[in-house]
Amino acid sequence: MVIVGGTNMRKILATIIAVTSLGYSSAFAGTLVINTDLTDPAPKAAFDWAFNKFQEENPDVTIEVNNFDHEGYKQAIRNFLTTNPPDVFNWYAGNRMLPFVRAGLVEDVSDIWSDTGWVDGNLTEGMSHAKKPMTIGGKQWGIPYTYYQWGVYYRKDLFEANGISVPTTWDEFVAACATLKAAGITPITIGSKYLWTTAGVFDYLNLRTNGYEFHMALTKGEVPYTDPKVHAVFDKWDELVKPGYFLENHASLAWQEAIPPMVNGEAAMYVMGNFSVALFKEGGLTNDNLGFFQFPEITPGIPMAEEAPTDTMHIASGAKNKTDAKRFLIFLSRADVQEEMNKTLGQLPVNSGSKVDPDPFLEAGLNMLNNAYAMAQFYDRDAPAEMASEGMKGFQEYMVNPDRRDKILERLEKVRQRVYK
């Protein structure tokens, strides 16, 4: 909790200057209540820094933080938004925020995005690539402050030992898998006990086979799951599942439990998010033998969209101190603030004016995302919760029993018709 009560003359003066230079003045200063689930060390440190910095710049505001346990937060948010709304809370972009937006619990912050003198510089310019996931019904509902890339993490040394170069096309990718398999190495490791890892594979196969627009149409429920284009995705998936290129018994492993095989050299690749790097390195891998490459092209000519789940800050519609809440969101969108926070988070700043640390994985990710055609949020954030849960169950079942594809897709289609009606 950060409480600052300094009231000396200089600070007041500085505040007045700061406030007027923002082209905006707060009639009464107050307490800013922020609810978060940032209990992990890195996010907590990043936000502690941000809170202190904000306080320094705005001494008239007292920040009050309520920190929730990460899992408990998913439950708590439904309660506190309806009964005791904070001013600011963190959540996720895409469809994940839809139920709250639809229930009128989130404040419309389109004015921050529309660049009417709120911020120095131009928010829309610096974050235009992230505007879409924040938009529902033509309005923006929050500010993204960090994201991370997904892609293929691989063992450089195993690739080298087997004479494989980084695959850029699907055929090369499948060939690499075959070579590894023949050498007695599991080509791709995965732990699907908690289902979501399978969605990472599905998303990329779909984004590469049919493109971003089709993927979005599917997750928005506009296309049936029995569509030939969906079958085409599973045809590609078949090429990996049927020859046994994925780790055995993956349905009983958590995503972390699928890391040791790769650390031990029993497996060579993992379709994962950048947060896994920390764990790989804890296991003993270094920048010398751990590498990253973009998921290879499948259908030639389709613009490459990437998976980049975004974390966001929102204002509750029931907030008592909306003016300071908006000041905080603007503060959080600034390039220098995002740069500093993401250094601690080990993730990528959303504002394109920010720089990242010289880390090969962050640099590769930043480079990939800055050139991305579009960004998907991840299956369970793009699709509504009900559809996502059934979908991911289906993907897991398919990955163990590829011959059940038709039955699974028919079941998913039934769910789709119910969920999106």
Next chain:
Amino acid sequence: MPGSTQIPYRKSSWWKLNQQRLTPWIFLFPGLVLFLVYVIWPIFNSLYISLLQWDGLSPAIYVGFSNYIELLDDEYFYISLINNIKWLIFFMLAVPIGLGLAIFLNQTIFGIRLIKSLFFFPFVISQVVIGIIFAWFYNPRGVIGPFLEAIGLGNYAILADEDFATYGIIFAGIYPQIAYCMILYLTGLNNLNTDQIEAGRMDGAKGLSLFKNIILPQLRPATFLAIVVTVIGSLRSFDMVAIMTQGGPWGSTNVLAYYMFETALSEYGYRMGYGSAIAAVLFTIMMFYILFFIYRMYKSEKKGL
């Protein structure tokens, strides 16, 4: 009314007259209020919610019985129901195994108290801990998988096998339940009537026939209790499933209680109406069992047992 003529006590006479009848109700009152608020009212409320389509945030829509109709066509619902039945059947194994252990441990040798308490130990450990430990055992990189691999049978992860994962969880659940049944039987064995056993021995009963005709009938109260707690335990399979598989792989280890939680309250859930409909079905099943149980108790009490 004899008391009505006693003028000095007229004011308090109603209380005096009804004291005997009222006192139990006054004592019961706090409990009854809590029971109404926390048990009866939620039952009817969730029956009502099962007629709605509601995500807990947006306004609820009345949809009549469509949640129940959907349930009839829901693959996962039937999987959960069948798993509940599997739990009921296989969990019962805890009763004979517990009996066997109790008889085995019912000896008077040095240190038997210590051994008995060691056997009772699993019941003391929390279900959550047992679930986590068994999940580690079953993990393909845990204990059983590498062992099978070492003796040349190939790695096997039971929790990833849709056909057998439920049995893997039941096995973990039975482990503390056996200890529970064992302790019930041990106390039963302590109260055996030695005269009857002597008499039986004199009439030439020994071994199995002694056990079947003399010991077992005397253990009837213990058996009854063991069956009751085991059935209840099998219906409470929620925690084991939640810890060990989350209903996976692909919903094949779901039980009704967990499926209800998953649809109504988990990260991807929030179909309050549908979850309540599942709860209503589970409630009906339990109700039948409880009624049967109460009926049997009533009958045996009437017989004067």
